Amino acid sequence: MTKKKIMSILQYVILIILSIISIFPFYWMIVAATNKSVDVSKGTLMIGSHIVENFKSLIASDLNYFGAFKNSIIIAVVTTTLAMIISSAAGYAFEVYKSKARDRVFSVILVSMMIPFAALMIPLFKLFGNFNTIPILSWIGINTPGSVIIIAIATAFLIFFFRQNTQTFPKDLVEAARLDGLGEFGIFTKIFIPTMKSTYAAAIIVTFMTSWNNYMWPLISLQSPEKKTLPLILSALGSSYTPDYGMMMVAVVIATIPTAELCTGNDRLSKRLKKNIKNTIIWIMVKRNFSCNPY
Numbered sequence: 001m002t003k004k005k006i007m008s009i010l011q012y013v014i015l016i017i018l019s020i021i022s023i024f025p026f027y028w029m030i031v032a033a034t035n036k037s038v039d040v041s042k043g044t045l046m047i048g049s050h051i052v053e054n055f056k057s058l059i060a061s062d063l064n065y066f067g068a069f070k071n072s073i074i075i076a077v078v079t080t081t082l083a084m085i086i087s088s089a090a091g092y093a094f095e096v097y098k099s100k101a102r103d104r105v106f107s108v109i110l111v112s113m114m115i116p117f118a119a120l121m122i123p124l125f126k127l128f129g130n131f132n133t134i135p136i137l138s139w140i141g142i143n144t145p146g147s148v149i150i151i152a153i154a155t156a157f158l159i160f161f162f163r164q165n166t167q168t169f170p171k172d173l174v175e176a177a178r179l180d181g182l183g184e185f186g187i188f189t190k191i192f193i194p195t196m197k198s199t200y201a202a203a204i205i206v207t208f209m210t211s212w213n214n215y216m217w218p219l220i221s222l223q224s225p226e227k228k229t230l231p232l233i234l235s236a237l238g239s240s241y242t243p244d245y246g247m248m249m250v251a252v253v254i255a256t257i258p259t260a261e262l263c264t265g266n267d268r269l270s271k272r273l274k275k276n277i278k279n280t281i282i283w284i285m286v287k288r289n290f291s292c293n294p295y
Contacts, residue, residue: 031044033250068229087158121216205262
């Protein structure tokens with residue numbers, strides 16, 4: 001057997017082992033969701049028939065699981081939508097409209113990435129607590145979904161991410177659009193966004209999953225039981241004196257469905273976008289409908 005074949009076999013063996021290690025927690029999660037708590041404690045690895053009872057126990061619990069699921073969906077979707085609009089516009093502006101002043105501002109934004117969020121929680125809590133006393137800002141005060149959304153819609157990472165990806169955006173398209181009479185807003189919405197679909201797809205996954213799994217700030221900000229999000233409910237399920245592992249794993253399985261669907265949907269989208277950026281540019285230039293809509 002040649003050295004090349006041996007190395008190839010070793011690579012496949014390592015990949016198989018790593019795949020098993022990666023997949024096993026998901027398999028165990030599904031197995032635990034179908035078994036009684038006592039069987040899960042014994043370490044069973046066989047799929048059981050107790051999933052319906054576990055689901056009924058989850059519904060009957062006083063933790064308002066599906067209310068928290070709805071809260072998480074609303075917060076994650078709104079956060080992702082606003083973050084894509086604001087952060088992409090900021091990243092685009094920092095790259096396309098460069099100046100020394102803007103570069104200094106961008107440097108300050110990058111420096112802010114090095115500050116641990118734990119160090120900001122007390123100032124943020126006091127700040128958002130003061131918003132509760134101001135009628136026009138009460139919607140982002142403590143114990144409101146707005147307080148969770150507002151701090152995640154323009155993160156330093158997303159602005160940096162879009163700014164760096166904007167460097168690959170063909171600047172000739174901007175100049176051509178300006179010559180045809182298209183305004184700056186039209187350039188951004190009709191040329192930049194369609195051209196950078198793959199960048200938006202990656203940013204959507206990162207932002208949605210970060211918001212969906214956010215635990216620390218909602219724990220501090222959302223104090224009413226009816227406003228809690230899924231990570232808080234899952235934490236409460238695991239912190240009881242005698243946790244029901246079967247019911248807990250049913251809750252975890254349901255909680256992973258949106259993120260799993262988002263990832264698989266992004267994979268399908270990526271395959272469509274693999275025709276590369278040139279096809280998008282050609283399509284935009286052929287359509288040429290922007291020349292009569294200068295805004």
